Each structure stands twice: as C-alpha cells, then as structure tokens.
Amino acid sequence: MQHRNIAFIGAGNMTKSIISGMVSSGYPSDRITASNPSRPKLDDLQQHFGINITHDNHAAVNDAEVVVLAVKPQLMEQVCQDLAKHCDLSGKLFVSIAAGIPHKRLQQMLGGEYDVVRTMPNTPSALGKGMTGLYADASLDAQDKTYAGDLMGQVGDIVWVEDEAQINGVIAAAGSSPAYFFLFLQAMQEFTMTQGFDKDTARRMVQQAMLGSAEMVCHNPDLELSELRAQVTSKGGTTAQAVEHFQKNGLDKLVAGAMAAAIARAEEMSDLF
Numbered sequence: 001m002q003h004r005n006i007a008f009i010g011a012g013n014m015t016k017s018i019i020s021g022m023v024s025s026g027y028p029s030d031r032i033t034a035s036n037p038s039r040p041k042l043d044d045l046q047q048h049f050g051i052n053i054t055h056d057n058h059a060a061v062n063d064a065e066v067v068v069l070a071v072k073p074q075l076m077e078q079v080c081q082d083l084a085k086h087c088d089l090s091g092k093l094f095v096s097i098a099a100g101i102p103h104k105r106l107q108q109m110l111g112g113e114y115d116v117v118r119t120m121p122n123t124p125s126a127l128g129k130g131m132t133g134l135y136a137d138a139s140l141d142a143q144d145k146t147y148a149g150d151l152m153g154q155v156g157d158i159v160w161v162e163d164e165a166q167i168n169g170v171i172a173a174a175g176s177s178p179a180y181f182f183l184f185l186q187a188m189q190e191f192t193m194t195q196g197f198d199k200d201t202a203r204r205m206v207q208q209a210m211l212g213s214a215e216m217v218c219h220n221p222d223l224e225l226s227e228l229r230a231q232v233t234s235k236g237g238t239t240a241q242a243v244e245h246f247q248k249n250g251l252d253k254l255v256a257g258a259m260a261a262a263i264a265r266a267e268e269m270s271d272l273f
C-alpha cells in the first residue's frame with residue numbers, strides 16, 4: 001500500500017489499536033504522527049511503536065496527507081472547527097473512526113466538501129484481527145478509496161458499505177461486539193470459579209474454548225454456524241441441555257435487543273453531535 005504521511009488526532013484506545021496493527025504490518029513509523037493533549041498516552045505510543053508525537057493538532061495536520069479523526073464523538077465538532085480555522089485542509093484525506101457522526105456532518109464540521117471516509121473499526125485491530133466497515137460518497141477519488149481500504153486492511157478485514165446507514169449495522173455487529181464477547185466470557189469465568197477453579201484457570205479454559213471456536217468458524221466457511229453447534233451437541237447430552245436453556249430463555253431476542261440498542265444509540269448520536 002501507499003505509505004502517506006498520516007496523523008491521528010486523539011491518541012486513545014482505538015488509535016493505539018490501529019497504530020499497533022499498522023506498524024506490525026510494516027507501515028513506516030516515521031510516517032505516523034499522533035496528537036493528544038496529555039503526555040502519557042503519547043509516550044506510550046512512541047515507546048512501543050517509534051512514531052512521532054505532538055500536543056499540537058495543527059502541526060500534526062499541517063504535515064499530514066491523511067488525517068484520522070479519532071476523538072470522542074462529543075469533541076469532534078470542536079476539534080474539526082479548530083482545524084478548519086487554523087490549518088489549510090485542502091487536498092487532505094480525512095478518515096473518521098467516530099461512532100454516530102455522518103459523512104455530511106463531518107464535512108460541515110470541517111467547513112468544506114473535503115474528502116472524508118467514514119469508518120467503524122474495532123479494538124482487535126491491535127492484533128491485526130480487526131473488522132472495519134467503511135463508507136465514502138461517490139465523489140471520493142479511486143486512489144483515496146484504495147488507500148483507505150488498504151489502511152484498515154492492514155489491521156484486519158474490511159467491508160465497504162454502499163448505504164451510509166449500514167455503518168450503524170457495522171457498529172452493532174463488529175465495532176461494539178468485542179465487548180459482548182468479553183461480557184459473555186466474564187459470565188462464564190465467574191460461573192467456572194463457582195466450580196472450584198481459580199480465576200486464572202477459569203479464564204484460561206473459557207478463553208481457549210472461545211479461541212478454538214472462533215478458529216473453527218473461520219476455517220469452515222462452508223459450514224453453517226448451526227452445523228458447527230450440532231457437531232458439539234450430542235443427542236441427550238450435556239450441550240443440548242445448555243443450549244435449550246439459552247433458547248428457552250430468549251437468547252436470540254436478547255442478542256437482537258442489545259444490537260438494536262447499539263444502533264438506536266448511534267442514530268441518537270447523529271442528532272446530538
């Protein structure tokens with residue numbers, strides 16, 4: 001991929017995940033800059049990945065061809081308006097990772113019809129196992145579209161969505177979903193501890209079961225998820241009892257409700273910010 005000068009505005013969890021994945025995939029660290037108001041996160045990024053750091057958003061943006069907008073949604077307007085006021089933004093490609101802020105609104109915040117790609121990554125990007133949804137409007141140049149896809153492709157799998165509203169579906173399915181899996185595992189760990197296992201052993205067992213299951217899903221794309229489940233579920237056995245308990249207690253509805261709540265919040269955020 002092209003190695004353009006890239007600046008991250010905001011050096012939080014998601015920026016660290018993406019930079020970690022980029023550097024492991026060979027993106028030159030001297031072409032990456034992160035800007036953040038406080039020092040410790042920047043020092044951590046510099047120590048781990050050897051990138052450039054600054055407290056000055058303007059300097060970071062002035063030197064960059066690509067600007068990743070990686071602050072919390074509620075700060076986005078303030079940050080973008082400040083950039084618009086103090087920097088020449090023409091010719092730059094903007095990549096937003098913020099939940100709930102529409103493409104048009106980002107252009108409005110930046111004060112012009114700049115090239116913007118709206119993305120929705122997730123934290124497993126840190127390990128190169130991310131999943132990112134991307135959206136751009138038809139005016140985006142093919143080279144910029146390729147760059148944005150390659151950038152997020154360095155930290156995992158990607159999917160382009162045609163209709164911007166689908167980004168909220170990506171949030172529910174992939175952006176927020178690592179937290180659902182962690183919550184589920186935590187509940188399993190806690191129950192396992194009631195069976196006389198210490199915390200670490202309980203974690204080791206449930207995490208290895210999750211890892212193995214995820215690998216089985218990935219290595220068997222032709223098998224339906226229900227078939228993989230059937231392979232574990234002996235007739236009249238233990239799994240059948242557990243699965244029946246989940247189903248009787250409305251697991252499908254619970255999951256659908258949680259994902260719909262994530263989407264509803266993303267929609268609400270697009271009115272708020």
Ligand SMILES: NC(=O)C1=CN([C@@H]2O[C@H](COP(=O)(O)OP(=O)(O)OC[C@H]3O[C@@H](n4cnc5c(N)ncnc54)[C@H](O)[C@@H]3O)[C@@H](O)[C@H]2O)C=CC1
Nearest residue numbers: 009010011012013014036070071072073097098099121122
């Ligand atoms: N954490 C996640 O799993 C995901 C987060 N996102 C999006 O990524 C964005 C960032 O989220 P996180 O990294 O989780 O948040 P975070 O709170 O860890 O990071 C935000 C960073 O922005 C910095 N910041 C605050 N004001 C600033 C300013 N004026 N200029 C530059 N930096 C400033 C903060 O000090 C902080 O380090 C959000 O918009 C969120 O919607 C998207 C996908 C997944």
Ligand SMILES: O=C(O)[C@@H]1CCC=N1
Nearest residue numbers: 098099171175176177
């Ligand atoms: O919770 C959030 O709003 C962000 C977006 C997806 C994951 N974290």
